[in-house]
Structures are given as C-alpha cells and as structure tokens.
Amino acid sequence: MSQRPIGAHARITGGLATGGLRYAAAVGYSLRRAREIGARGVVVHTGSAVAGDKDAALHRVCECLLPLLDAIGDDGPDLLLEPMAGQGQMLCAALPDLEPYLDALDWHPRAAVCLDTCHAFAAGHDLRRPHGAAAALHARNDAGLADHSGGPSPGCS
Numbered sequence: 001m002s003q004r005p006i007g008a009h010a011r012i013t014g015g016l017a018t019g020g021l022r023y024a025a026a027v028g029y030s031l032r033r034a035r036e037i038g039a040r041g042v043v044v045h046t047g048s049a050v051a052g053d054k055d056a057a058l059h060r061v062c063e064c065l066l067p068l069l070d071a072i073g074d075d076g077p078d079l080l081l082e083p084m085a086g087q088g089q090m091l092c093a094a095l096p097d098l099e100p101y102l103d104a105l106d107w108h109p110r111a112a113v114c115l116d117t118c119h120a121f122a123a124g125h126d127l128r129r130p131h132g133a134a135a136a137l138h139a140r141n142d143a144g145l146a147d148h149s150g151g152p153s154p155g156c157s
Contacts, residue, residue: 046090057091
C-alpha cells in the first residue's frame, strides 16, 4: 500500500476574524491532532468581517493565527487557508482576496492555500469553461500569489 499525503479540516469553520480565542484554541488543537496523525496540512476557512470592517477583521486574524503559525514545528502541518464565497463579508472569496490576507500574516512560510473548486466557482471563477482553471490561476498570479507559493498544497485542488 502506498503512502499518500493527508490533510485535515479544522473542526470549526469560522470565528478567527470575529476575534475569538476559543476559535484560535480550536485551530491550535486541530494543528496538534494533525501533527499526531501525520497530516501535512490543516484547512481553515479564512473568516468574515461580521461588523463590515475588513481591516479590523484582518488584524484579529493576524492576532489569532501568527502565534499558531509560529508554533508549528518543522515536522508540523501547514495551515491551509481556504477562501469561501457567497456568505456575507468574507475576507477571502475570490483568489485575489488572498493577497491582503497573506500580507497580514507576513506571508508566513507555514501558511498555504487550499483552493476549494466549489468556493472558487461561487466567487466567479468559472472552472467549467475551456481554460477556466487557467484563468483562475491567472487571477492568482495577478494577486502575486504565485511568487510566494511553494507549490500545490497537500490534499487541495
């Protein structure tokens, strides 16, 4: 039997941007459990600006995630940021939205991206049409994401 890289989804799907230490603790727990089972990444949704202030929400994300990212050891899983579309004031819906998010995290080397094709489609990236995936990746390149990428994240497409 061949070994395949595995990833895990954090058991919570939001709250980082609304400033809850409870959510940061849950993500930290997911990172620890993922390390124990040998997962290469933990997927977490990027959150929303519930009060409508994206700058304040990004500041709260930074306060929650940077200590977690700094605590991941060399053998730990990456934190895979998953953009979500179609749900209120999402911080990252379309691929170009990831640039300010990753800027807030100082392009931390343990922060990576998980692209959910359903959310990408909901954000307006029409992956069904010819060259649709290439156009979505072009949007990613326009945001400067390719320049910082170490390659595809494990378990994400």
